Amino acid sequence: MAEESADMSVKRAKQDEEDNGVSESAVDMDKEGNPDYISSLIPGWFSEISPMWPGEAHSLKVEKILFQGKSDYQNIMVFQSSTYGKVLVLDGVIQITERDECAYQEMITHLPLCSIPNPKKVLVIGGGDGGVLREVARHSSVEHIDICEIDKMVVDVSKQFFPDVAVGYEDPRVTLHVGDGVAFLKAVPEGTYDAVIVDSSDPIGPAQELFKKPFFESVAKALRPGGVVCTQAESIWLHMHIIEDIVANCRQIFKGSVNYAWTTVPTYPSGVIGFMLCSTEGPPVDFKHPVNPIDAEESQIKSKRPLKFYNSEIHSAAFCLPSFAKKVIESK
Amino acid sequence: MAEESADMSVKRAKQDEEDNGVSESAVDMDKEGNPDYISSLIPGWFSEISPMWPGEAHSLKVEKILFQGKSDYQNIMVFQSSTYGKVLVLDGVIQITERDECAYQEMITHLPLCSIPNPKKVLVIGGGDGGVLREVARHSSVEHIDICEIDKMVVDVSKQFFPDVAVGYEDPRVTLHVGDGVAFLKAVPEGTYDAVIVDSSDPIGPAQELFKKPFFESVAKALRPGGVVCTQAESIWLHMHIIEDIVANCRQIFKGSVNYAWTTVPTYPSGVIGFMLCSTEGPPVDFKHPVNPIDAEESQIKSKRPLKFYNSEIHSAAFCLPSFAKKVIESK
Numbered sequence: 001m002a003e004e005s006a007d008m009s010v011k012r013a014k015q016d017e018e019d020n021g022v023s024e025s026a027v028d029m030d031k032e033g034n035p036d037y038i039s040s041l042i043p044g045w046f047s048e049i050s051p052m053w054p055g056e057a058h059s060l061k062v063e064k065i066l067f068q069g070k071s072d073y074q075n076i077m078v079f080q081s082s083t084y085g086k087v088l089v090l091d092g093v094i095q096i097t098e099r100d101e102c103a104y105q106e107m108i109t110h111l112p113l114c115s116i117p118n119p120k121k122v123l124v125i126g127g128g129d130g131g132v133l134r135e136v137a138r139h140s141s142v143e144h145i146d147i148c149e150i151d152k153m154v155v156d157v158s159k160q161f162f163p164d165v166a167v168g169y170e171d172p173r174v175t176l177h178v179g180d181g182v183a184f185l186k187a188v189p190e191g192t193y194d195a196v197i198v199d200s201s202d203p204i205g206p207a208q209e210l211f212k213k214p215f216f217e218s219v220a221k222a223l224r225p226g227g228v229v230c231t232q233a234e235s236i237w238l239h240m241h242i243i244e245d246i247v248a249n250c251r252q253i254f255k256g257s258v259n260y261a262w263t264t265v266p267t268y269p270s271g272v273i274g275f276m277l278c279s280t281e282g283p284p285v286d287f288k289h290p291v292n293p294i295d296a297e298e299s300q301i302k303s304k305r306p307l308k309f310y311n312s313e314i315h316s317a318a319f320c321l322p323s324f325a326k327k328v329i330e331s332k
Numbered sequence: 333m334a335e336e337s338a339d340m341s342v343k344r345a346k347q348d349e350e351d352n353g354v355s356e357s358a359v360d361m362d363k364e365g366n367p368d369y370i371s372s373l374i375p376g377w378f379s380e381i382s383p384m385w386p387g388e389a390h391s392l393k394v395e396k397i398l399f400q401g402k403s404d405y406q407n408i409m410v411f412q413s414s415t416y417g418k419v420l421v422l423d424g425v426i427q428i429t430e431r432d433e434c435a436y437q438e439m440i441t442h443l444p445l446c447s448i449p450n451p452k453k454v455l456v457i458g459g460g461d462g463g464v465l466r467e468v469a470r471h472s473s474v475e476h477i478d479i480c481e482i483d484k485m486v487v488d489v490s491k492q493f494f495p496d497v498a499v500g501y502e503d504p505r506v507t508l509h510v511g512d513g514v515a516f517l518k519a520v521p522e523g524t525y526d527a528v529i530v531d532s533s534d535p536i537g538p539a540q541e542l543f544k545k546p547f548f549e550s551v552a553k554a555l556r557p558g559g560v561v562c563t564q565a566e567s568i569w570l571h572m573h574i575i576e577d578i579v580a581n582c583r584q585i586f587k588g589s590v591n592y593a594w595t596t597v598p599t600y601p602s603g604v605i606g607f608m609l610c611s612t613e614g615p616p617v618d619f620k621h622p623v624n625p626i627d628a629e630e631s632q633i634k635s636k637r638p639l640k641f642y643n644s645e646i647h648s649a650a651f652c653l654p655s656f657a658k659k660v661i662e663s664k
Contacts, residue, residue: 054393055415055416056391056415059388059389059390059391083386102656266604306655308655309655311655322642322646323640
């Protein structure tokens with residue numbers, strides 16, 4: 001079944017992990033039986049070890065741990081790194097660092113919003129740190145921004161430790177809904193949004209439903225004709241099997257255009273992250289040629305923060321894929 | 333002085349290293365006082381720690397160490413990793429892994445060679461592993477390929493452990509010169525080559541001269557009018573100060589076009605690597621629009637190995653830069 005495939009991928013990755021003995025050898029457990037990521041490699045460094053990328057780990061030197069907590073959904077940690085600024089970690093996986101968060105937040109937001117004229121109603125699923133909100137707020141055509149984040153602690157932690165990211169919540173157009181994104185979408189009247197942005201973590205843990213077919217069906221229903229969705233869609237270097245499944249699902253569900261784009265984020269595994277960009281049946285959307293370029297100066301005045309990463313050239317370039325990925329994605 | 337600036341950058345990085353205490357705390361020394369990279373983190377993992385990227389390290393799980401040696405120029409190691417195939421390490425820094433070497437080798441070669449019509453004489457400086465030769469050999473217009481590598485042990489180790497990379501040496505058009513690239517270039521008659529590819533390691537160790545102004549002057553002299561050079565040019569995320577210096581030097585020396593391009597390579601620090609692409613005065617070269625597209629089928633027949641990464645779309649996309657990098661590079 002298509003909706004089980006993402007799970008299957010994770011199972012495959014878990015099998016790899018067992019084969020490689022990653023979890024046994026590399027992650028210590030603390031007194032409560034939780035993985036103790038801080039002390040697992042060099043003392044004083046944080047290492048990102050996961051069955052999603054077996055056999056490799058990126059480490060950052062820790063200056064100070066600023067927060068460690070356990071919400072109803074996940075382990076949350078914030079630390080001051082020596083060269084990447086403050087770092088937000090969920091269940092042992094880096095979500096944002098102050099040094100490179102611009103690449104992810106700007107691309108996941110402006111790739112969809114610059115591809116349609118005058119977006120007015122936008123929904124963000126996940127994205128509790130507020131960074132996507134900050135970027136959506138640059139678009140003066142936008143009248144209303146809903147965000148549905150499952151984990152209130154992520155929102156609170158971001159407001160406390162990442163004010164330049166959580167600044168997105170200060171925009172008066174934003175309404176925060178704390179709850180399950182899947183349930184929220186089911187209750188949305190048909191054709192409500194111009195754009196939906198799914199800023200999820202990996203398909204292990206609370207985000208796993210966001211990679212399955214029923215979720216994409218709800219997204220399509222919630223969009224107006226010719227509306228667009230952009231979802232976090234993993235790495236072409238590490239997760240082609242997950243990407244294959246997502247692309248196959250999206251081609252069945254979204255009757256407009258279906259595209260894969262990607263960008264560089266140094267602190268994400270393999271250094272890249274991808275996005276699925278799809279549109280519903282209706283006015284055609286050509287994602288590769290943005291019709292709604294964001295005016296750097298206007299956006300700067302509005303948000304008091306210049307774009308660091310996104311521009312119209314890099315928008316189009318993001319859809320150009322290496323041959324090995326192009327072959328797989330275009331065959332779906 | 334401009335030619336000292338790359339050195340200055342390294343000094344700055346070294347200062348950062350001392351401030352962060354990376355070398356003291358994280359790299360053990362073996363009995364002979366050499367850094368012991370294998371045992372520096374978790375036993376059984378290789379970790380890449382360097383003053384060039386302070387405060388972070390990428391680690392690969394080691395299945396087996398296949399070779400460790402010390403040449404006249406550097407420490408050389410080959411290991412079998414658990415998920416990236418065989419890995420070549422020089423002075424503790426990953427040069428190639430079997431899993432992602434395609435991205436680097438194909439881009440550093442085809443970006444210059446697809447940008448000019450009918451390249452005939454090509455010089456490779458560095459690139460002792462042979463991967464660039466393999467890619468140059470795909471171009472049927474090429475009649476002669478010189479390679480000047482300083483370290484014979486790199487050539488021998490590659491031939492022994494990386495046959496799919498060192499296969500480049502089997503092409504009858506190749507002549508290997510073991511020696512110093514700087515001296516080799518000085519002896520080259522003016523206007524000899526259509527293209528020069530500088531496949532160097534970082535500007536610490538044997539490759540440091542390859543980042544300085546006198547070297548670029550020799551390259552310009554060795555090229556025909558409208559000839560092209562492509563040099564390894566570090567990461568926009570980590571080394572903007574080095575890149576600034578290289579760009580400033582190149583704008584003074586190359587009177588044709590001067591461009592910066594980049595690509596993803598997961599096992600390089602920050603996950604990306606860049607290239608300086610310049611042309612000498614003469615027939616104009618528009619690097620962003622390749623005039624000599626490589627025919628996938630023809631190249632496949634000739635080399636018996638399909639292109640995995642490069643295509644004409646990704647060629648043009650490689651010149652699109654994030655705003656933060658574009659601003660600095662275009663201001664030089």
